[in-house]
Structures are given as C-alpha cells and as structure tokens.
Amino acid sequence: MGPHASFIFVKNDFLTVQILHTSIEYLKGVGPVKADLLKKEAGIFVYEDLLTYYPYRHIDRTRITRIKDLNHETEFALIDAHVISAEVVGVKRARRLVVMVTDGEGTMEMVWFQGIYYVEKAMRPGDNYQFFGKVSFFMDKPQMTHPEFQKASEGATKDYLEPVYPSTEKLKARYLGGRQIAALTEALFHQVGRNDIPENLPDSILSKYKLADRYTALRQVHFPKNMEEYEQAVRRLKFEELFLSQLRMTLLKIKRHNTSSGHVFKIVGNLFNSFFNEHLPFALTNAQKRVLKEIRKDVASGRQMNRLLQGDVGSGKTIVALLSMLIAADNGFQSCFMAPTEILARQHFESLQKLLEGMDVNVGLLTGSTSSKERKVVLEGCKDGALNIITGTHALIEDKVVFKNLGLAIIDEQHRFGVAQRARLWEKNDLPPHILIMTATPIPRTLALTAYGDLDYSIMDELPPGRTPVLTVHRSAYHRAEVMSFVRSEIEKGRQAYFIYPLIEESAKLDYEDLMKGYEEVKSFFPPPKFLISMVHGKQSADLKQTNMDRFVKGNTQIMVSTTVIEVGVNVPNATVMVIESAERFGLPQLHQLRGRVGRGSEKSYCILLSGIKLSKEAGERLSIMCQTNDGFKIAEKDLELRGPGDVEGTRQSGLLNFKLANILADKNILKVAMDAVEELVKEDPQLENESNKRLRQYLSMKRGKTVWSKIS
Ligand code: ADP
Ligand code: MG
Numbered sequence: 001m002g003p004h005a006s007f008i009f010v011k012n013d014f015l016t017v018q019i020l021h022t023s024i025e026y027l028k029g030v031g032p033v034k035a036d037l038l039k040k041e042a043g044i045f046v047y048e049d050l051l052t053y054y055p056y057r058h059i060d061r062t063r064i065t066r067i068k069d070l071n072h073e074t075e076f077a078l079i080d081a082h083v084i085s086a087e088v089v090g091v092k093r094a095r096r097l098v099v100m101v102t103d104g105e106g107t108m109e110m111v112w113f114q115g116i117y118y119v120e121k122a123m124r125p126g127d128n129y130q131f132f133g134k135v136s137f138f139m140d141k142p143q144m145t146h147p148e149f150q151k152a153s154e155g156a157t158k159d160y161l162e163p164v165y166p167s168t169e170k171l172k173a174r175y176l177g178g179r180q181i182a183a184l185t186e187a188l189f190h191q192v193g194r195n196d197i198p199e200n201l202p203d204s205i206l207s208k209y210k211l212a213d214r215y216t217a218l219r220q221v222h223f224p225k226n227m228e229e230y231e232q233a234v235r236r237l238k239f240e241e242l243f244l245s246q247l248r249m250t251l252l253k254i255k256r257h258n259t260s261s262g263h264v265f266k267i268v269g270n271l272f273n274s275f276f277n278e279h280l281p282f283a284l285t286n287a288q289k290r291v292l293k294e295i296r297k298d299v300a301s302g303r304q305m306n307r308l309l310q311g312d313v314g315s316g317k318t319i320v321a322l323l324s325m326l327i328a329a330d331n332g333f334q335s336c337f338m339a340p341t342e343i344l345a346r347q348h349f350e351s352l353q354k355l356l357e358g359m360d361v362n363v364g365l366l367t368g369s370t371s372s373k374e375r376k377v378v379l380e381g382c383k384d385g386a387l388n389i390i391t392g393t394h395a396l397i398e399d400k401v402v403f404k405n406l407g408l409a410i411i412d413e414q415h416r417f418g419v420a421q422r423a424r425l426w427e428k429n430d431l432p433p434h435i436l437i438m439t440a441t442p443i444p445r446t447l448a449l450t451a452y453g454d455l456d457y458s459i460m461d462e463l464p465p466g467r468t469p470v471l472t473v474h475r476s477a478y479h480r481a482e483v484m485s486f487v488r489s490e491i492e493k494g495r496q497a498y499f500i501y502p503l504i505e506e507s508a509k510l511d512y513e514d515l516m517k518g519y520e521e522v523k524s525f526f527p528p529p530k531f532l533i534s535m536v537h538g539k540q541s542a543d544l545k546q547t548n549m550d551r552f553v554k555g556n557t558q559i560m561v562s563t564t565v566i567e568v569g570v571n572v573p574n575a576t577v578m579v580i581e582s583a584e585r586f587g588l589p590q591l592h593q594l595r596g597r598v599g600r601g602s603e604k605s606y607c608i609l610l611s612g613i614k615l616s617k618e619a620g621e622r623l624s625i626m627c628q629t630n631d632g633f634k635i636a637e638k639d640l641e642l643r644g645p646g647d648v649e650g651t652r653q654s655g656l657l658n659f660k661l662a663n664i665l666a667d668k669n670i671l672k673v674a675m676d677a678v679e680e681l682v683k684e685d686p687q688l689e690n691e692s693n694k695r696l697r698q699y700l701s702m703k704r705g706k707t708v709w710s711k712i713s
Helices: 032-043 047-051 117-120 169-175 178-191 203-208 213-222 227-259 270-279 286-300 317-330 342-354 374-385 419-426 444-453 476-493 505-525 542-553 586-595 619-630 632-643 668-684 691-706
Strands: 006-009 016-020 057-059 076-089 096-102 106-114 130-140 140-147 150-151 163-164 306-311 334-338 364-365 387-393 406-414 434-439 458-462 471-476 496-500 533-536 561-564 575-580 607-609
Touching: 006 106, 006 458, 047 178, 076 106, 076 117, 096 117, 106 130, 117 406, 130 406, 150 169, 163 178, 178 213, 213 227, 227 668, 270 317, 286 306, 286 317, 286 387, 286 434, 286 458, 286 607, 306 317, 306 496, 317 334, 317 406, 317 434, 334 342, 342 364, 342 387, 342 542, 364 374, 374 387, 471 476, 471 619, 476 505, 505 533, 505 561, 533 542, 575 586, 586 619, 586 632, 607 619, 619 632
Parallel strands: 106 140, 306 434, 306 458, 334 387, 334 406, 364 387, 406 434, 471 607, 496 561, 496 575, 533 561, 575 607
Antiparallel strands: 006 016, 057 163, 076 096, 076 130, 096 106, 130 140, 130 150
C-alpha cells in the first residue's frame, strides 16, 4: 500500500486501505500523461476501473498449430517454422517482403508491406521462428500478413489466453493499444492480490449457483487458461452485476415501503364521485379500473406512492390521471400534471378544463411561455391553494413554484424527465408528494423490472373499445404520387392528415431544409385555397406553434406538416392518415408513438411509411414489424432485440442498464437466476443484518458514492 492509496471508511468504523481505489497514474508504466488519456478515453480512473476494463476477446497462443492444419476457420495461429527464402517482390505500393517458411510438413508465406528492411535482415534461411498472426488464404494457400515473430528459442507460447482490449486512436497514438493495455492489466495483477479483491457475495449464493470466487473470476476473465475458465469467470461476473443492481433497487424499494411516509388520502369524496357519475363521457376499461384501484390503495396507505404506469398509446392514461387528481382534491391536496412539451401541456390543460366543466375544480397552466401576468396569477394560486390542479412543463419544478400542499405529482411521458428532476419535486413539501409516472413508450417487462425495480409498476394493456386498428403499409419513394392521391381521397371524405419529417439533432440544419422542401411539395399536391396546411416545428416560437396546432385541432386546416414535436400525446381524432417521410430514419419506439396520433376516432386510419429505395437490413426489419403489429409491447421486444438494451429509449441516459458484461437480453437466464437469488435473500434478511450478508452490506455501502445519479444531468 503506497502513499497514494485512498482511504475509505467502512461502516464499523475502522480504516481500510483500498488499493483498488488508487489513481491509475501510479500503476507501473502509466504516469500522468497516460493516466489523463486513460481517464478521458476509456473511463479508467483508478485501479479498479482497469480491473473491470474487460477484454472483448482472447487470442490463443497456448499451442502451436501445424501448417497443414490451417483452414478457413482458423483465425489466429502460432506457427513454429524455419525460413526457406526471403525475397522482396513488386514495386511501389505492391512492394513487399515474402518469406517462405516450412514446419517440415507444410509451407506457407509470411508477407510484409512495411518495415521490410528490418524484417529482411532478421529472416535468414534456416533460422527458426515462431510466427503469430491472423491467417488468410490466397489462391488457396495459407499466409500471414505482418505476423509477430520471435526466435523459437525464446519460447513464444504462453500458458494463458491473451486478452485483447478495446482501444481508441488517441490511446494507440500514446502507446496504449490493446496490447499495451494487456501489459498494464498484467502489471496490476502483480500489485493486487487475493486479499485486495475480497469476495462480495455470500458463500451460500456462491455455492448454490456454483459461482467462481471474485478474485479468481476477475483474474480469469483477463487471463484464462482456456475458454472454459473464461466462461466460468464471465458467468460469475455477469451474475454479480445483475444481482447487485437488482439487489440495490429492491433494497431501495423495501426502504421506501418501510420508512417513507406519505400523505394519506383517506376518502374518495364528492369531486371524484360526481365526476365519475355525471361527467365521465365513457365507461372505464377494465385495465383503467384496475390501475385506479392500485393507485387508490397506494395513496391511502400512509406510504409515499412511486408508481410507473405503462399504457400503450391511446390506452387512456389521461383519464386515470384526472381521476387520481380528483381523489387528491377530495382530500384537500393539490396535484400537478407535467408534460414534456408545451403543446402537450396545453392540450392536457384544455382537455381537463373541458372534462371538468361545471365542476368546482380550478385548473392552472404553467409553461415556459406563460406570460408574466398569467404566471403571477398561477404562482399565487399554487401558493395559496386556489388552484387544485396545475398542468405544465418542467417549468413546474423551478424553485419559484411553491405549493400550498402538493399531494400528487403526475409525470406524463416519463422518459424525458430525469430521475434527478423527479427528485426535485420531493423537495416541494415537508412530505414528498405521491408520484405517478406515465409512459407510452412500452418497455418489455424484464427491462422494466431491471431498470425501474425501485418503482411499483402498473400496466394498462387494453385499448378502449370501438377502435379499429391502424392499417400500416410501407411504400418506397417510387409510389409517392399514389400515396398523395390516397391522402387526397381521405381528405375529401372530410378527414385530416399528418406528414411527419425526421429531425435529428446533429443534422438539424439539413433536416430543416428537408422539412421545408417537404412542405413545398405537399403544398404543390394540395394547393390552397381548397386545401389548407399547418406546419409545426421546433424552431417556431411557442406561440406560433400553438396557433398552427390549434388550427389543425379545430379542423381549420386539413393537413399538418410537422417534425416529431407532435410525437407525444397530441389528440386529433379526426386525423386518419399519417405519412411518415424517411421512415427508415426513425427508431421503432418513435414510429410507434407517431402512429399513435391516428386511429383515435372511430374511422379507419392509415399509417404510410415512406422510405428510400435501398434499405439496410435492420431498417427493413423495423418497417416490416411496424406493418405487422400495433402492439406496443411486441414492438418494444423487437426493438430490444435489434438494438440491445443499452440503447432502449429512456434507459440510456439513466445508465441503469449499462452493464459492463451482462446483456439483459442475451443473458436472460442469468438475469432470472439473479432475480430469484435477490428475492430469496431479501425475504430472509431484508436489512442485510445477518453475519453471512455482512460483506454484501459493506460492499454496497462502499459503492454508494458511485451510484448512477451523478450521470444524470
Ligand atoms: P394515452 O394513454 O395515449 O394518453 P389518452 O388518455 O389520450 O391516451 O386517451 C386516448 C383517447 O381515448 C382519448 O380521446 C380519450 O378520451 C379516449 N378514452 C380514454 N379512455 C376511454 C374509455 N374507457 N372509453 C372510451 N374512450 C376512452
Ligand atoms: Mg397521453
């Protein structure tokens, strides 16, 4: 333990030195310059980070391959052979050194395009070398280009598989390529031993699931003797990742259930009942009823509710929100209803006002563009309790907004609100409000349980009756005229249509031009005054957006040309056609969200995915799944399969699913086992008080400072 090791307090008050927390700078062969790069390029700050900087593959140099045994399946091989001839052939860029070698049974060529002079000097006919490299075949004969070579007497075989690490151009330029990182890892293992890498899982779990101990696993994931050892090591480490993340979240949930006190909504009173009996325009679906029951149980329990409600697009989440807010009002509490965009916030405001007409409930709206005069009134109403329900954007979580008694916060389309932002809501009162997060971005169940394991979870898997499913088709740009005439026929029936254009941040300027071109084109097909068009995009002022939106909502325009700003929540039941331009550029959840804007009334609706003519395989699959199903959960599963979990919308920023080794899709089985293990453990020892769980508790408390919150801005 050097002077640079950092000191960490562990619960029971003695001082332990954590060599693993030593800055990487002090590892032999690193120093300040390389350390800086390792931090920036590879996220390696301390020893422990290097320990968990895992190789992506291994090279087998443990045995020598006979030349005659090389075949098209061979990737890398170690060849022991002597030189027959060495000859420079070709000119200019084809100039190369060709060395013919034999191991007695077969011959092959070793080829160099660079460093010819140096290699040629070394290769004397008759000399014996070990060559290591990637095998390729030329005219059916094996060869290696730029192999590594070593005098056979120096013995190049190793007794373990050699790790290959990811690197970057910048790292390579500073002699930190994959090979050099391997050398650092080796140096690290000279410095840290078994005692520095203590076990963190209980023995019972290790033996029950036949897992390697932690030190062995970490060592063998880098330097295994063979692939079996490697796979054992990986299984243990994946299990550890999944188990610990699941355990952390389960403990959070238990803690919240045990200790968090929340406002008690004792009664379901007049407001709820009179709305339910006299104003509700339809019967609730069974799914809506079930979810309302779950919410009612939570808010009456005395604990703080923290619930994620997942309901597919159009499943009727708004009314569930409203009914919950009426329960709050019945108990004398205020509610806020937050949406990710101004358009959506305003739309919520308007639909709530309409639904609540004739009732004694005051609704306010607060967004970034609320005028200062109105703002003053709304802020007053929040503070003195005159407002029962406040809809708005994240302007609601600003410090200036003070509530008299905020009892319930509903967050619509959660994935745009960070965890930290949610946390700010809690600070608005002595007791945190109940929290209901609603999302229409379907998340497969396994993923939801893994990513949001600290929340309670409700699902609305039923659409209100009387909807005809949206018919989705895929057309290439060749069929544009046909598509336009179809849209015209719908408009002539009195319906409305959307044209959606992609807008992706980095290329915003180009996309903006596309949108304008698109607008002109749509206009040429649908000329005024017979046809009127609204256009909405992110560069407009909130006012202009609103005016254009309103004209479309009211039916004053038949066509809406827009970017994805209308993606979430917008409700225009008379719109029956959506044309999505460059559909191949959208991700599945986004396409599904967009499509949810049509099929909201009783008329048959259509979604037309227009794409370029040449498509990547993945894009083709995306569009085809859209044509096959309207089921958001199926689409989410497919999305997960195509992109991998690290990328699924709403989880990426959270970092919650970015495991280093595990992949919750490919490692479903390990995940299942880890979840079972967590369940069993907390059933027996929910506070981790047993002696056998002591190291687990210590490990979790030490890690606490490094949780994901810091990654959320
Ligand atoms: P989302 O879950 O996507 O937010 P909304 O709450 O916007 O869905 O509801 C979509 C449409 O369905 C709205 O027009 C709403 O009035 C209607 N709706 C909601 N619940 C029902 C129901 N139980 N029966 C009939 N229509 C309903
Ligand atoms: Mg909605």
